[in-house]
Amino acid sequence: MKRLTIMAVALVLAGCSGGGGQKGPGAAAPPLVVHAIDSGTFQENFNPFHLEGVNFGTTGMIYETLEYFNKLKPGETQPWLALSHAWSNDGKTITFTLRQGVKWTDGKPFTADDVVFTFETMIKHPELNKSAVELAGAKALAPDKVQLDFKSTSYAKLFNISGSTAIVPKHLFEKENPVTFTNPKPVGTGPYKLVKFSAQLYEMTKNPDYWQPGKPVVPTVRFPAYTANAVQTGLQQGEIDWAGAFVPDIDKIYVQGKPETNKYYFPPEGVVALLPNLTHPVLSKPEVRQAISLAIDRDKIVKVAERGYTKVAHPTGIPIPGGEAFLPPAYKNAAYKVDIAKAKELLKGVDPAQLKFQLLVPSPFTDWVNAAQLIREDLAKVGITVETRGVAFQDWVSKVGKGSYDLSIRATPAGASPYFQMRSLLFSELAKPVGTAATGNYQRWKDAASDKLIHDYAATDDLAAQQKAAQGLGTIMVEKLPVLPLFYSPAWAQFRTSKYVGWPSEQDPYAMPSPYTSPDAAVVLLNLRPAGT
């Protein structure tokens, strides 16, 4: 959970680095070496229904989704295996028109039956329905038309339906138990095929019959296993072309004075916020939260604790750039400013003896631990005593989930649209009583206006209406401070342009640049071209 400074300077040079490409008709294009997640060894699992045990690249590179959602530009989607979708029945039915002529890598055609089979599998095995889509049924209307029915209005779940569910071949998966199947010989529609697997390395080569003509350009992608320690050495020695790793001193370890080839781009993928436990009698007072927010020097936190890898969050918590359209117009240019005098003023009516809180942080996240120290110092200036307490990751997850804390720091993922973030921050149904593990809204915010706006958002497919609801939620964030956004959590991405160019950048954020984001990583691969072209 670290962040980045975006160095526009380096990125301006993108695409014009010509150094050291060996090209020409005879020379084969070099393989791309990718590090997605820290892992000492790989298990042979390429079943896209699975969550964590599955190897990266399964969704996106081997199996594909119906549509592609650019998380860096909420609202921007691209047809993929489906050419279009149409909602009906108040958002309880969606019909997809499928792309024709797509083939599985074993030569069989991709049809509506495969899509129906994929969604029926999720109905039959709810444990594979990892996005909790409320599916009621799936049927093929024609060889290129699929209709899905839902138990409730599902406009807001479109990303989970068509953007993150990988379509599997019915003719191979119907013979297996999808819950325990490890799919060692995956057959997909995607741009790559698995050709080699060992516990320390797997390798994919391009699918010559891929439906996007002339793509992909990168012929071979290799995934070696690197642990968190080894990946630093790997980046330092130039073994890795594309990584998604936190690097403590990136200029020294990775850039090494060559910003034109050793690039990085850490766009926001969520917001890290200070959570006040709203069941606490003092923290439930808005003026106390306001005072805390005014006293915290977020610039310093970003610079010192986060090494400048990220940016201070917008007061609405909505990731910027990308989410501009979802910002309330009145607070479009809002920004945090430290104001000790005003904070003290706000605290005048509160008994100073009550201003004592414990700030719970997971000790393995050293950056958050540092941030907590800075917060403690800042709050001391306005007369609030904070005791920072570092606990094991497991302990922190459990305590925050159950609401047994005063203050804590936690990241909330942005998802494909601000709906996901706002819902998990503010939806009252997620706020469980203290003592029961919650799965969101850990600070226990209960507000009818927030709930209504969340319902409004989910009840419509109209982008303008969704933006309006998000703006309303943003206003609540700024004015009522249910949580105190601190900074954005960055997506980690280091990539070298010595072999290939065309990576996402701040100027052209066409996909999440991290190799561990699916299916975005495949979209990045499809956009790469040899260096010097």
Next chain:
Amino acid sequence: MRFLARRLGFYLLTAWAAVTLNFLIPRLMPGDPVDLLVARLKGNVDPAAVEAMKKAFGISDAGLWTQYVDYLGNLFRGELGRSITFFPTEVSTVIADSLPWTIGLVGVATLISYVVGTSLGVLMAWKRGTWLDGVLPAATFLHAVPYFWVALVLVFVFGSTLQWFPGSRAYGLEVTPGVTGDFLASVAYHATLPAVTIVVASMADRILGMRNVMVTTLGEDYVVMAEAKGLTSRRVMWAYAARNAILPNITSFALSLGFVVGGSVLTEIVFSYPGIGSMLLKGVENEDFPLMQGIFLVISLAVLVANLLADLAYVLLDPRTRQ
């Protein structure tokens, strides 16, 4: 026979206690594996799917007692369940994949450390007052320094700076696993630094133990007599003195064999070695009960078996213990 039966009974009781602790300890940790998964996956899973996932992972809210009975039953049938971290891989597969690496690395290193350490101990007792005396403080120093620190220094000097040996992985990326010369050479090359770490850090014990007993033995009448008979010093040293002095070291060797499986968790982590220690770390981080239980079980059984072997070896070697 009665001795054997008594020992076996004792070991069965110990095994039951170990199995029960294996069951209890992971459950005393705070948190829940699925909540951890959701926290770690940063939004790639909808929290509403948590219930269904718990079902898939076989996590039940049943009472501790029911869980315990199920656990014992499964254990009896040899079923360790499926790992949560590596779902849906079976715990037995995860252990079977990682155990050979640990046994190979730590086992060979333990053997080397034992043979070299014992021989050095014999020599040092024999040649007291020579430069060899200086080896002991040096070895003790390395023994006193934490394992992982030695490992980090070796990685830094020979792995990163000089680049003589690889500092991570069990074999090179360019070789395919199989019984080929290339692969075996790569494995040996990659095992060098971790093995040296273990040998260097564990040798002092053997040297010290062997030397001390040897010094006492050298004062025995039969050694003096062997010397008086005019036997070669080599013969006196090995056949008369060392042979009698080695008994305690055999026990300690048998015991350390048990800890081979428990491995050198830190060494494996520093060298990114895919052994059982790395798996255990993953299991603990993810509150992967089935995996932790499986690994603890294998470790406790290995220690028990090694203890049993040490008991038996002693009975064979020293008639006095048979009473």
